[in-house]
Amino acid sequence: MSKIRYSEIDGNSKGFYLVLVILAGMIGLGGLSALYMEHNGHWVSGMDNQIAWGMPHVFAILLIVAASGALNIASIGTVFNKHAYKPLARLSAILAIALLLGGLLVLVLDLGRPDRLIVAMTVYNLTSIFAWNILLYVGFMGIVAVYIWTMMDRSVSRYYKFMGTFAFVWRLVLTTGTGSIFGFLVARSAYDAAILAPTFIIFSFSIGLAIFLLLIMALYSGTGRELGDALVKRLKNLLGVFIAASLYMVLVFHITNLYAAEHHAFEKFILTGDSIHTTIFWIGFVVLGGLLPLALLYSKLGNSRIMIAIASVLVIIGTASYLYTTIIGGQAIPLEIFPGYEVISSTFGDAEKYYAYTPTIAEILLGLGGVGIALIMVILACKVLRFLPNSLSDAVTDPHYKATTAK
Secondary structure (H helix, E strand, O other): OOOOOEEOOOOOOHHHHHHHHHHHHHHHHHHHHHHHHHHHOHHHOOOOOOOOOOHHHHHHHHHHHHHHHHOHHHHHHHOOOOHHHHHHHHHHHHHHHHHHHHHHHHHHHHOOOHHHHHHHHHOOOOOOHHHHHHHHHHHHHHHHHHHHHHHHOHHHHHHHHHHHHHHHHHHHHHHHHHHHHHHOOOOOOOOOOOOHHHHHHHHHHHHHHHHHHHHHHHHHHHHOOEEOHHHHHHHHHHHHHHHHHHHHHHHHHHHHHHHOHHHHHHHHHHHHOOOHHHHHHHHHHHHHHHHHHHHHHHOHHHHOHHHHHHHHHHHHHHHHHHHHHHHHHHHHOOOOOOOOOOOOOOOOOOOOOOOOOOOOHHHHHHHHHHHHHHHHHHHHHHHHOOOEEOEEOHHHHOOOHHHHHHO
16 A cells, blocks of 8 residues: 555635535525524424424434544544555544534524523533533544544654544444433333434444545545545445444334334334325335445446445435434324323323424525535635545555556
8 A cells, every 4th residue: 555645625626616605605594594593483493392303403413423423434444453444534533523513503503592502511410411412522523633633743643543442432422322312211102212322323334424425526526636446345335234234223123112012103103104204214214215225335336436426315315314203203203191091182282193393494404504514614624734635546545456456
């Protein structure tokens, strides 16, 4: 393997500035949506007293989970000493910070009173999983920032292995904490399962890698740098493994729920119900987000970068679909307030078969604003600092390249 050299991207083309304008537009629309909901109150959104976590939370959790998975590329190179992944570590780490910050900003702007975040940051209720996650998120960004420092500054490079391992462990704990937000909610039959913690970890691997693949192919195509087939093949095969693991974890979750009588109502609602959540689960997650990308990646079509990009987009759609049915679908089914009794009427709508929710354009734009923040951070970081290798050709990343060409 050749010595890796890094450099900033030029960023002087019309295409570069067009991308910045598009992302800035997304951020601006997201900011206006936040102001609109803050000024008028959350009644202008699709959320109410039954569906309290809506589309912004789907975007936020998606970005937070993806942040942990994006760092997986750096972890493979550092912790497991896989040389082919080491040139990608810098980009992997900055993408992780950007995705997490984008997700957290969506949550903050969705609070209605963002200034109340000061209370959450200064007064900790250590019996709450939410308080734990604030510490995990802030700690993650700090640790990964130091990790990047050890990669880019030779004077502290001796701490590279330690910080890489520390970041690896921390991100596993972070994603466990995010999954446990739902796993600890015993009041809702849709959650209340310890398996949600490892499930979120597996999903972080798949969506983080999918976003990384799209980003690296776009950056190297847009900057005219060489991206070898050997590295792309490694990444797309790894993505297929993570997709299959995600499907397996969701299968185990639902089989476990079907075994427990207390969860039968929720399983019927999600798997065979007549709501939009059933359609999103089967079509959005299972077919579009699972089976179809697997077929694309492991067939002859998987040699095409366009097909790999399409499969990566489908993985993102599938993960979003899963989170939608988990977060919103989990709230749509009424709470069982009086076990063994049927609620006939209530001013709070407790007698409803399920609660309807329609996301508004303001909620969607707010979520897209978080995506825009994450992407513009990565692009500007690559513009001013040396995050991108000059070349990721097979000669640089494939340890068997010379032996192959000698034959």
